[in-house]
Each structure stands twice: as structure tokens, then as C-alpha cells.
Amino acid sequence: MIAVVVVRAGQLPAGGAEAVAECAGRAVLVGSGLVDAESESESESGAVAELAGIATELTLVELGDFHPAAWASALAPLLANEPAVLLPGSPDGRDLAPRLAALLHRPLFAGATGVGRQRIELARNGGRELHTVAPGPEFIATLQPGVRGVVADRRLGPPTIASVVTLADDERDPVVLEVQPPDPATIDLAEAPRIVGGGAGLDGPERIAQLERISSALGASMGATRVITDRGWVPHERQIGTTGVVVDPQLYLAFGVSGAVQHTSGLGNPDHIISVNTDQHCPMMQLADLAIVADANATLTALEALLAPAEHEGAA
Amino acid sequence: MDTVVACLKWVTHPGEPHDERFAGMSSADQSALEFALVQAAALGVGVTAVTVGPDAAEKVLRDALACGARRAIHIRGSGSAPSAEVAEAIAAAVPDAQWAWCGDYSLDRGTGSVPAFLAAALGAQQALGIISVAWQSPGLTATRRLDGGRRELLAVAAPAVVSVEGATAHLRRAGLAAVRAAAVAEIDGVQPSALGLGDEAVVRPYRPRSRALAAPAGDDPLDRLRALTDAGAAAATRGETVILEPVVAAARIESALRQWGYLA
Amino acid sequence: MNEDAVDPGTAAVGTQRDVDVIVVGGGPAGACAALVAARAGLSVVLLERGPFPGSKNMYGGVVYPRILDQLIPNWWEDAPIQRWVTRRSTMLLTATQALTVDFRADAWGKPPYNGATAYRPDFDNWLAGHAQAAGAQLITSTTAIGLLRSRAPKGNAKGHGTVVGVRTDRPDGDLTAHVVIACDGVNSFLAKEAGLYEHTDAKHFTLGVKETLALPKDVIDERFGVRGREGVDIEIIGCTGGVNGGGFLYTNLDTIAVGVVLKLTKLGSQQQRPEQIIATLKQHPAIAPLVQDGELKEYSAHLIPEAGLKMMPKMTTDGMLVAGDAAALCLAAGLWLEGVNFAMASGMYAGEAAVEAVQANDTSATGLAGYQRRLSDTFVLRDHRKLHRAPELVLSDRVQHLYPSMVANVVERMFRVDNPNPKPGVRRILNQERKRAGVRRRDLLRDGWTGFRSFG
Ligand SMILES: Cc1cc2nc3c(=O)[nH]c(=O)nc-3n(C[C@H](O)[C@H](O)[C@H](O)COP(=O)(O)OP(=O)(O)OC[C@H]3O[C@@H](n4cnc5c(N)ncnc54)[C@H](O)[C@@H]3O)c2cc1C
Ligand SMILES: Cc1cc2nc3c(=O)[nH]c(=O)nc-3n(C[C@H](O)[C@H](O)[C@H](O)COP(=O)(O)OP(=O)(O)OC[C@H]3O[C@@H](n4cnc5c(N)ncnc54)[C@H](O)[C@@H]3O)c2cc1C
Ligand SMILES: Nc1ncnc2c1ncn2[C@@H]1O[C@H](COP(=O)(O)O)[C@@H](O)[C@H]1O
Numbered sequence A: 001m002i003a004v005v006v007v008r009a010g011q012l013p014a015g016g017a018e019a020v021a022e023c024a025g026r027a028v029l030v031g032s033g034l035v036d037a038e039s040e041s042e043s044e045s046g047a048v049a050e051l052a053g054i055a056t057e058l059t060l061v062e063l064g065d066f067h068p069a070a071w072a073s074a075l076a077p078l079l080a081n082e083p084a085v086l087l088p089g090s091p092d093g094r095d096l097a098p099r100l101a102a103l104l105h106r107p108l109f110a111g112a113t114g115v116g117r118q119r120i121e122l123a124r125n126g127g128r129e130l131h132t133v134a135p136g137p138e139f140i141a142t143l144q145p146g147v148r149g150v151v152a153d154r155r156l157g158p159p160t161i162a163s164v165v166t167l168a169d170d171e172r173d174p175v176v177l178e179v180q181p182p183d184p185a186t187i188d189l190a191e192a193p194r195i196v197g198g199g200a201g202l203d204g205p206e207r208i209a210q211l212e213r214i215s216s217a218l219g220a221s222m223g224a225t226r227v228i229t230d231r232g233w234v235p236h237e238r239q240i241g242t243t244g245v246v247v248d249p250q251l252y253l254a255f256g257v258s259g260a261v262q263h264t265s266g267l268g269n270p271d272h273i274i275s276v277n278t279d280q281h282c283p284m285m286q287l288a289d290l291a292i293v294a295d296a297n298a299t300l301t302a303l304e305a306l307l308a309p310a311e312h313e314g315a316a
Numbered sequence B: 001m002d003t004v005v006a007c008l009k010w011v012t013h014p015g016e017p018h019d020e021r022f023a024g025m026s027s028a029d030q031s032a033l034e035f036a037l038v039q040a041a042a043l044g045v046g047v048t049a050v051t052v053g054p055d056a057a058e059k060v061l062r063d064a065l066a067c068g069a070r071r072a073i074h075i076r077g078s079g080s081a082p083s084a085e086v087a088e089a090i091a092a093a094v095p096d097a098q099w100a101w102c103g104d105y106s107l108d109r110g111t112g113s114v115p116a117f118l119a120a121a122l123g124a125q126q127a128l129g130i131i132s133v134a135w136q137s138p139g140l141t142a143t144r145r146l147d148g149g150r151r152e153l154l155a156v157a158a159p160a161v162v163s164v165e166g167a168t169a170h171l172r173r174a175g176l177a178a179v180r181a182a183a184v185a186e187i188d189g190v191q192p193s194a195l196g197l198g199d200e201a202v203v204r205p206y207r208p209r210s211r212a213l214a215a216p217a218g219d220d221p222l223d224r225l226r227a228l229t230d231a232g233a234a235a236a237t238r239g240e241t242v243i244l245e246p247v248v249a250a251a252r253i254e255s256a257l258r259q260w261g262y263l264a
Numbered sequence C: 001m002n003e004d005a006v007d008p009g010t011a012a013v014g015t016q017r018d019v020d021v022i023v024v025g026g027g028p029a030g031a032c033a034a035l036v037a038a039r040a041g042l043s044v045v046l047l048e049r050g051p052f053p054g055s056k057n058m059y060g061g062v063v064y065p066r067i068l069d070q071l072i073p074n075w076w077e078d079a080p081i082q083r084w085v086t087r088r089s090t091m092l093l094t095a096t097q098a099l100t101v102d103f104r105a106d107a108w109g110k111p112p113y114n115g116a117t118a119y120r121p122d123f124d125n126w127l128a129g130h131a132q133a134a135g136a137q138l139i140t141s142t143t144a145i146g147l148l149r150s151r152a153p154k155g156n157a158k159g160h161g162t163v164v165g166v167r168t169d170r171p172d173g174d175l176t177a178h179v180v181i182a183c184d185g186v187n188s189f190l191a192k193e194a195g196l197y198e199h200t201d202a203k204h205f206t207l208g209v210k211e212t213l214a215l216p217k218d219v220i221d222e223r224f225g226v227r228g229r230e231g232v233d234i235e236i237i238g239c240t241g242g243v244n245g246g247g248f249l250y251t252n253l254d255t256i257a258v259g260v261v262l263k264l265t266k267l268g269s270q271q272q273r274p275e276q277i278i279a280t281l282k283q284h285p286a287i288a289p290l291v292q293d294g295e296l297k298e299y300s301a302h303l304i305p306e307a308g309l310k311m312m313p314k315m316t317t318d319g320m321l322v323a324g325d326a327a328a329l330c331l332a333a334g335l336w337l338e339g340v341n342f343a344m345a346s347g348m349y350a351g352e353a354a355v356e357a358v359q360a361n362d363t364s365a366t367g368l369a370g371y372q373r374r375l376s377d378t379f380v381l382r383d384h385r386k387l388h389r390a391p392e393l394v395l396s397d398r399v400q401h402l403y404p405s406m407v408a409n410v411v412e413r414m415f416r417v418d419n420p421n422p423k424p425g426v427r428r429i430l431n432q433e434r435k436r437a438g439v440r441r442r443d444l445l446r447d448g449w450t451g452f453r454s455f456g
Helices: A014-020 A048-049 A066-079 A091-104 A184-191 A206-218 A224-232 A281-288 A297-316 B027-043 B053-066 B083-091 B114-122 B176-182 B223-233 B247-259 C010-012 C026-038 C065-070 C119-132 C189-191 C217-224 C266-272 C274-283 C340-359 C369-379 C381-384 C390-395 C397-415 C427-437 C439-453
Strands: A002-007 A025-030 A057-062 A085-089 A108-115 A120-124 A129-135 A137-143 A162-164 A175-180 A196-200 A221-224 A251-255 A271-276 A290-293 B002-008 B047-053 B071-076 B100-102 B125-136 B139-145 B150-157 B161-165 B188-190 B202-205 B240-241 C019-022 C043-049 C083-093 C098-104 C115-117 C137-139 C145-150 C162-168 C176-181 C205-214 C229-239 C245-251 C257-261 C295-305 C320-322
Touching: A002 A014, A002 A066, A002 A091, A014 A025, A014 A085, A014 A137, A057 A066, A066 A091, A066 A221, A066 B114, A066 B125, A085 A091, A091 B125, A091 C229, A108 A224, A108 B083, A162 C083, A184 B053, A184 C381, A196 A206, A196 B100, A206 A297, A251 A297, A271 A281, A271 A297, A271 B247, A271 C390, A281 A290, A290 B247, A297 B247, B002 B027, B002 B114, B027 B047, B027 B053, B027 B100, B027 B125, B027 B161, B027 C162, B047 B053, B047 B083, B047 C245, B053 B071, B053 B176, B053 C019, B071 B083, B100 B114, B114 B125, B114 B161, B139 B161, B150 B247, B188 C245, C010 C026, C019 C026, C026 C043, C026 C176, C026 C340, C026 C381, C043 C065, C065 C340, C083 C397, C098 C397, C115 C229, C119 C137, C119 C229, C145 C176, C145 C189, C145 C266, C162 C390, C176 C189, C176 C340, C189 C274, C189 C320, C205 C266, C229 C295, C245 C390, C257 C274, C320 C340, C340 C369, C340 C381, C390 C397, C397 C427, C397 C439
Parallel strands: A002 A025, A002 A085, A025 A057, A057 A162, A085 A137, A108 A137, A196 A221, A196 A251, A251 A271, A271 A290, A290 B240, B002 B047, B002 B100, B047 B071, B071 B188, B100 B161, B125 B161, C019 C043, C019 C176, C043 C137, C083 C229, C176 C320
Antiparallel strands: A108 A120, A120 A129, A129 B202, A175 B150, B125 B139, B139 B150, C083 C098, C083 C115, C145 C162, C162 C176, C205 C257, C205 C295, C229 C245, C245 C257
């Protein structure tokens, strides 16, 4: 197996290192900030450094801006003799993988939690189910970021590196106007040491206001699951998870959150998790240090009442 | 000639995953349909709603017609057919699509791959995982969500496939007369050549994969082992589970936060 | 929104209407009304606010579909039922005692059957499906928010014109018809808007609350002594603490429904929460073994029009009929909790009357009079007349708080063996227990007589 990892300005995407590890260190890094155009040699790219102790054999392909159609045509020849190709399920990986599958006429196994030549595990139905399939000899797959984890092996030597520069242009790609830094509105969330999260267990938009008040009383930031952002109760910048903001707090309070893989894999490794849920057996409760079986909505009301005075002290 | 297409998948409601009577369009597909309707109106053309699914999937097409779609195409087959085949079937049904609007993920399979396959099949541009759209005739500029909270601004021109996240546009409510008309409106049925059933899969409830954990600091192998096993426990149940009345629950949370030092 | 609801466009055109009949509400009443009208060839629209008929509807759990024999031959062959009720028990509870009258009828487990437990989302959806098959157009996720009236004829005191349709919550949501049949359930706001209710009064309603508990089928079979599709229906008195009411316990295939029906007024004054009362009932020594380990699937609550004749509205006005709970036709006489069958029957008769009227081209109150006549001549109003005192009796303080312990004590002493003392005579026990319970002989006789006239 070989990993294909889209690198932007020399930076690995979410799940990039995991994909390389899943492929025992063989990878093609493709994108920008990889190869110095003049010297045709490796430029000081953070990506390669990040993969120390993980990568064994790297091919760097400098292609500039992300252009899925063009990149697919550029990469297809390189991968023709690679039966099994794995991409991280980051936004770029998700969008490039199908184009490769289409060009190489291979089946795509997207959203996998584990990938081997004989056996692939796929998260399905909103992360409620795990589907195990036996792939044919040739396939393309994407790996859910955050589900695997990586261990750098300090004894591993530096990888062999081959560099390629090609120009890939294709009118069948949108023009990239600009890449915007993280929305300021999400930075507090991405870096928050304490997060209060709400899920579909909440019974109305007014609960969100309640969450916010409780968050501020705790000096925490407020986040939500996709079901909640899909309901439009909370802006998308506040969605926690693989397709939202990836966070890494010390404390996470989850109200009515089931803990689907796409949510928890964007959750980092909190020191303390409290989960309030009516379903004692859902993953979020499994992960919690304190799992409380109760109605999240009534509990929020009670908790707000408890914390309200504390808030004033803080203000005073 | 209809050139604006909305790809709508019939899926069960996340709140009622086991009751098909609540099934319909995902919130993402509703946004896709609304964008398609707005754009088509501006271009002075009609929207063609397309679905690949069983007979019951007709519901999403009638809902789309009620909201103002001009034409509906029902490609009969399993909604769980491989994404590539679904996309090819759609492309074959609307080869002249200039704009194809999709949701970013379907709720059931949820790989977000159909739109990319569709772009490949139509030889169209793809702008996927879009969270906002600005009309910039003849095309549009779209904001695409990247990881790490970054975003990418794209200039998109026809022919193109655009996939949008849920709640990026609020689907209009269909008028009464339109609903009545849609209930009896004609729907073009397509029998695709070959639609597989998807992969033979063994299905289990989700359980997190045990994560590889970085070897902790401290060179005493024993410490490391201990630290590892503690951390390892994080994958399984790691804390206590209590069944409490809401008021007691709140008190329990507060005391835990004090105990852990989050509250003075 | 009477006058302003008038859409001059439609009100002006004397006889032009979008459809013949609009039925509001996809419950049992509405489905049957639409079915009958559509079968007769009228153009019918059936409006339902939920995503599908029955989606939001709850009840205790037993339907008596006999009336369907007239609408859907062999209905039992495709009706989505859970279990056929072959055992019916009435329980009298005190804190520590239970007196049960248990009746079992094998015949009820075979065609044509008697009662069945069914889930409303299944049953209502199925029944509405028959209406659709007959040609009625079902429109879901659509709520009727008002009546359309023709301009009041000059000199009409009330200033109410004929009902000519409804306004819905959809854009351009007005729909006109020759007849509107309101089947919008308890507390019908359409019937109120039409001025058919003189007054509505909290003491005319009870609150029904219910828990659905999941248990493996074989466990249910064993605990309730039934097999296959056989089911049990238990009605309970004396289990609702200080709040007047009654309880019920029904078996579905792999769930059981346990609930209570509570007098609204008392509920308020007693400051008790319904779920507490259910919890207490579930802990009663006679009930606990039946519900033990049941996993809570859902908790739901709904109002019941309980006062029968006392609260019934005018059933008919120009261009409009009221059926089912909307017309307070639910029979909730304590030992009886029948509403679905009354709803289906009244809906059916409303449909028939609407057909007559439309065909005779007179949809005024006079033209629609066939409805009231049918109700009076059939069980719908006959049962209500017969039992008109029953609710009051069953929910009276004596029956609720005095008689259960009195009767239970009598029986306990009859069966208790305290040798060497000889068995005391029943009459003596009766008298002593009556006095102990503080029941006046006069009241006992009167209640007995009322009970006899009602139930006997
Ligand atoms: C490709 C893909 C990417 C995705 N990316 C993300 C992402 O980035 N972030 C994300 O969050 N999701 C993401 N999702 C969606 C994810 O799969 C889950 O559907 C979602 O996280 C579930 O959110 P939830 O827990 O709020 O809802 P549910 O899964 O419906 O869980 C609701 C929970 O609330 C509990 N509950 C119900 N009532 C109450 C009550 N009264 N009191 C207490 N608890 C109650 C229930 O027991 C349940 O556990 C993605 C999905 C796909 C397919
Ligand atoms: C706890 C409880 C237990 C019961 N147990 C039993 C029992 O065991 N057996 C029995 O026979 N009966 C029982 N009943 C009574 C029974 O449920 C009702 O009598 C029966 O449902 C009445 O049927 P209906 O069609 O008149 O009204 P409903 O069943 O209430 O149907 C009304 C329909 O109209 C729709 N609707 C309402 N307003 C509007 C609007 N404005 N626009 C569009 N649609 C609207 C509603 O969504 C609903 O679908 C019980 C009731 C309760 C509360
Ligand atoms: N069977 C289908 N019929 C119509 N559109 C579909 C179908 N499957 C997926 N789509 C579209 O593709 C989007 C992403 O779906 P998926 O690739 O399955 O995650 C959906 O939101 C739809 O817009």
C-alpha cells in the first residue's frame, strides 16, 4: 500500500501522518511547498519533518494549488503500478480520491477506519455502524482522520526521497482565489482548553444560548455536533469534528452527543470528559470519565442555575 | 433545456434511523436544492431533480417538484449502490448538466464521493464541501472548508458540480397548490443498465479502533507500560456511570469540576 | 380570523370550490371520513399536520375495529395490529391489595376478532392509506390554521357565513370546499372557531400519560399468560394516589404500555407530576412483576375529552361537520377507554352525510343533518347516553378513594382464615367495612344504582 497525501504550503493535512503509518511508511506527498523548483530538490518542508520516524520511502510531487482534476491526471501514471492507494479523509483527500479512482478504474472505499489489503473497515450511517469488506487486489481508500493515531519510531532512519516537479493545469478545475486562515470565530474553539459541546439530544435552539451562558461561566468555548450545525442552530465554524474544527481541550462537557467517530476523532485527547446522555451505551458515554444518564436539557437548566452565581463572582 | 440539476438522496432521518416513514432529503440536500432553485431562476431555466433509489425515493422528487423543480428523474436502483455507479447513472441521465448541486455528505453512506465522481463523469469542475456561495455571473465564487479551520475561496465556472453542507441555505416551503400538483406530477423513470448493490459487508455497531499511543516520556520501561495501559484504558469505558435526576446531575457535574480543579 | 379569513376571490364565486370535501386531521376519524367520501366519487383532500398520518398520535393501545367491517371487509388481514386482546382484566388496587376480575375469551383471538393492540403511527397510516387508495388526496406536513367563510348574509346576527374551506400554514395556503369535516382531535380549534362549542372547561378533560416499555416477546407471553398473537388489556382503578383517575396496562408484541388517565383539575390541586404517579403504579406489588426490567422506549401525554354528552359541541353548521375527539365523542368512562372506534364511526357517518349533501347540492346545516341522525341512531351517541353518568361516578372521590379499600378489605376478610374464630357472615363484614371506610349507606346505594343503570 502507498499513501497519497495532499500537502499545502509544506503542511500535512489532518490524518496525513496516520495514512502514511497505515501504509508502513510509503507515501507520495503532493502539493505545494515540497520541492524547490530551481534546484529540483527537497525544500525545507515541515511535512517531511513531521513524518520523521514514520515515513520510510517518500516521493515528493510539487503541483502548486489544489486542482483535483489536473492532479488526478498527473498522479495516475505514477500510481499505475500501485495496486492499493490510501488517502487521508481530509477535505483534499476526500475530493482527490474519487478522481483517482475514476481515472484508474478502481473501486473507492471512502471513510475507512482501518485499511489492509485483505480487510477494510468503513464507518457508515453517521458513524453508528462499522462495515467490514474484503477488497479486490486493486483499490483506492480514504482513512478517517484521528481514528488510528501514530507512534514515531525513534530508531527509524530518514526516508529515501525522490522529487518530481510537474505542471498540472486543467480548465476542469475551479480557480483558487485565496486560502483563508482559520476563521477567527473558530480559533478560540480550536485552541480552547475547555469546551462545552451540544448534540442532537438538545430539544431546541434556545438550548444553545444556554450552552453559551454555561460555557462562559466555566471559561469554556461552545461547540456542537454536525446534526446541530445542520439544523442551523449553530454556525458551521462551531462544528467539532473531522469536517469541522479539530480541537484538543483538557475538559470536554458533552450534552446529548452520541460520540460518532467523525465527532470524537476531531476531539483530541481531553484529560476529563463529562457526558450527559439518555443512552448509557453510546460511544460518548464509553469515553467519559463521568457518564451521567439524564435528560441533557433539564440538566442544562439545573446546571445554569448552579453556575449563575459563580459567573457573577467572576465578574465582580 | 434544463441545465441546473439537484442531486437528492432519499435517506432516513437521523433522529429516526430505523423508520422509513420519516425518510426524506438530508439537510445538506435541502440546501443544494435551494441553491439550484435560486440559480435556475437567475439563469431563467428550470431545475431538474434527480435521485437514484428505490420506489419510496420518489418522495424527495415530489418534494422537489413542490418546491419549484421543473422536472424529476427517478433512476431506479439501490441508493447504496457504489458511489461511482450512482454518479455515472446520474451523469447518463443529465449529460447536458451545466450546474449539478449536491449535498456534501449523504447521511447513510456519507463519503461525499458521489459529487466528485459526478464531476469526473460530466467532465465538470468540482467545488465540494462548500459553506457559502456568492453569485458572480456567469459563474460563482464558493468558500470551501479545509481542515484546521482554514477555508479556500474558489471561482467556479460551468460545467460544475457543487456540493454544499447542511443549513448553508434554507429550503423554501412549498405552496399548497404546488404540493397538490406535485403529488400527481409526472416523473421520468430511468432503468439504469447496471447498478450494483454495494459491497458485501459484515455490519457491526461502531466501536472505536484502539489508537496507537505515543510512548510516554521516562525511560523506565515499567513507567511507560503503566502510562500506556492507563492511556489505553481511554479507548474503553474509563469513568463511572451514574443515573441521576437532572438537578442531582447538575450538582454532580459541578462537584466533579471542582474536584478536577476547573472551578475554584 | 373569521371575516379576514374570507378570500374574496373564492367567497365571491358562489358555487366554485377547489374540492368537494376537505377533511382536517389524518387520525382514525379523518381517515374514515375521507375514505367514505372518496369512495362515493367526491374529490377529497385529507390534511395532516404530521409528516405522515399517526406520526404524532398516541393513545393507550387498544382499538375495537368492529365498525371497520362496514368499510374494509376482512380488515384484519392487512391491519397492522400488535396483539389480539383475548384477556381483559379489571383491577382494583389499594396500596397493598389487589382485586382482579379477569376475563378470557378464545373467540376474541380468531376472526372476526374483538379488540387489538396496535401502534397509532402504524394503524392511522394504514387507515389513511385506504382513504388514499379510494382516491382521497393526502397532504402531510400541512396544518389548517383557520376557516374560510363566505360573507355573512345580511341580517345574520352572528355574522358567521357558511364555511367554504380552510386556510393552511403553507404559502398560498387557502383551499375551498363544499364541506369541511373537522377531525382535528381533542380541543378542536376548528370546531371552536366555527362557534360549535358553547364553552370548554378544564374539568371536562383528563390527561392521559403513558410509558412504552420494551420487553422480549417471550417474557411478555410468560408474564401475561398469553401465546402467539394473544394480548392482554388491564384497566386499573385506585392506583392514582390523591389524583382521581384510572390506569391501564396493555401488551404489544415486544413492548408493553402502562399509563394513567388523570383528572386535570385534581392534578393541578394535588401538585403531583404524572410521571410520579406512573412510577408509583409500576411499583405496586401487583404491577411491578409485570413491568420489571422493561426498558423505557417513550413517554407521551395527551388530553382526553372525558365528559361525554356534557361537553359535546354542535356537530353541524353550514358547510362543516365535526367528528371524533374534535366532537368529544371519546368514551372514557373509567372502565372503558374507547375513542378510536367512536372516531372511526363518527368519521364514517360524517363522510356519508357529506356525500348526501354534496349530491343533493345542499351543504347547509339542513343538508348535512344526516350526520346528527346517524350519530343518534347508532352506538356512537347511544353508548354515550347510556353511560352519561359513568365518568362522573368512576372518577368520584368515593369510588376513587373509599370503595377500593372497602371492597378489598371485605374480600380480604372473606378469604382470610383466622381460626379458631368462625367465618363471619358477609353482610356483617360489609357493614363493618363500610363504616370503617366512612361510606354512608345512602351514597353506597345511590352509587350502586347509578353503576347498575350505567354498566348493568
Ligand atoms: C463524512 C462525515 C463527516 C462528518 N463530520 C462530522 C463532524 O465533523 N462533526 C460531527 O459532530 N459530526 C460529523 N458527522 C456526523 C456524525 O456522523 C454524526 O451523525 C453526528 O456527530 C451525530 O451528532 P449527535 O451526536 O448530535 O446526534 P446523534 O448521533 O443523533 O446523537 C444524539 C444523542 O443524544 C442522545 N439524546 C437524545 N435525547 C436526549 C436527551 N433528552 N438527553 C440527553 N441525551 C439525549 C441520544 O441518546 C444520542 O446519543 C459526519 C458524518 C459524515 C458521514
Ligand atoms: C392516554 C390515552 C389513552 C387512550 N387509550 C385509548 C384506547 O386504548 N383505545 C381507544 O380506542 N382510544 C383510546 N384513547 C382515545 C383515542 O386516542 C382518541 O379518541 C382517538 O385518537 C380520536 O381519534 P381522532 O381521529 O378523532 O383524533 P386524533 O387521533 O387525535 O387525530 C387527530 C389528527 O389530526 C391532526 N391534526 C390536528 N390538528 C390539525 C390541524 N390543525 N391541521 C391538520 N391536522 C391536524 C393530528 O396530527 C392527528 O393526526 C386514548 C387516548 C389517550 C390520550
Ligand atoms: N442515490 C443518490 N441519488 C441522488 N443523489 C445522491 C445519491 N447518493 C449521493 N447523492 C448526492 O451526493 C451527495 C453526497 O453523497 P455521498 O457521496 O453518498 O456522501 C448527496 O448529498 C447527494 O446530493
